[in-house]
Structures are given as C-alpha cells and as structure tokens.
Amino acid sequence: DQQVKQNSPSLSVQEGRISILNCDYTNSMFDYFLWYKKYPAEGPTFLISISSIKDKNEDGRFTVFLNKSAKHLSLHIVPSQPGDSAVYFCAATPYNTDKLIFGTGTRLQVFP
C-alpha cells in the first residue's frame, strides 16, 4: 500500500529552466509534507516542507504547492542549476506519529 507516490522516476531539465517534481498521496490524514534531496553515497537531506493547512511554501529557489482536493503536491525549482541534480523524495507525516512515509523518488538531471 503505497500511500505516497512519485510516478515519474526521472526528469531532465535544462539549466535555468523550471523543474517541477510531482507527488500524489492517498491518505488525507497527513500532517506535514516534506521534500528530501539525496546525492549518491549520502543520506537524504531535508529541503522544504509544507503544513497540511497551507497551500504554498517558498524558500529561495524552492517552492512547494499543496492541492488538498487533488491530494497532490509539487516542488518547483526555479531556476534549476546543475547542482540540483539528485534524487528527490516526497514524504509525509501522518497525524500523531513521528514516522515519515516516503515516495519512491524522482531522479532530476539538470544539464547545461
């Protein structure tokens, strides 16, 4: 039962353009949604999050949008840079728990 889904295993974007990574979820009982970034041979690192009561959160080049009616969130990276090339995981925290439920990840490649 995959409660958090990332249907695109990979995405290739030109430097300077916008990268949009998508995530769908099936459970309405999530408190927070988070995005993690992972480089090879390293653990995932926290990038940005959004509360379930909000619909947008922005931090520099990164913006996360939450569409509760569609059970969909997206991460926008503008402008994309080669250093953004990594695997991006969407995750969600169920209410009253500490665990994170992760999607399967999307590999982003930003080319010059």
Add this chain to the structure above:
Amino acid sequence: DSGVTQTPKHLITATGQRVTLRCSPRSGDLSVYWYQQSLDQGLQFLIQYYNGEERAKGNILERFSAQQFPDLHSELNLSSLELGDSALYFCASSVARTGPYGYTFGSGTRLTVV
C-alpha cells in the same frame, strides 16, 4: 557531515549470517529511526526508538530487531540474512516530534548479502 553517524558504511556477508548496524544520533536528538531502501524502492520505515524505548514499528521483519542504548546510540540487528535483505539501511534522528523539519539522516550502511 549531518551529525548522524552510521557504521559500517559497507558490509558484505553470506546468506544465513547475522549482522549488526550501528547508529549514533545527532547530539541532543532523542529519537532514532531506521529505514531500508531496496533497489528502486523508496525508503521503508522499519522502527523508531525514543529515549531508549520503542515508539513505532513499521515493516520490520521478525528476523530484524533493534534497540536504543542509554547513551542513545542504536543498533539494528539483522539475522538469518537472505539475498533480498541486500539494501541501503539508513538511520535518522530528531529532537522529539518530527514536525515540519523531518529528521536528519546518516549516510547509510550498504548491506550486500551473497
């Protein structure tokens, strides 16, 4: 350096064997989480400890067990290993509740069962 230390980084062992993975959480963090990442899979939650006590359990096999010691480091024990147990095992830690900042992950232990 995230502050979460996992040892060893790599481990190769044979089927049927038992291994122990170790995790030292970030200073001040009371919660430790273990996750498994198999090939092309997301991170699967295994188990959480908070200040020495088990707080939540996920998809952890009966052959696997974990504990958190008084100094807050944690060990994940995997026994009767099978080929399918080959994966990256991540430890993460947090101060208390997860909240909007998630956890801090270590760099993982890559387990290969041959």
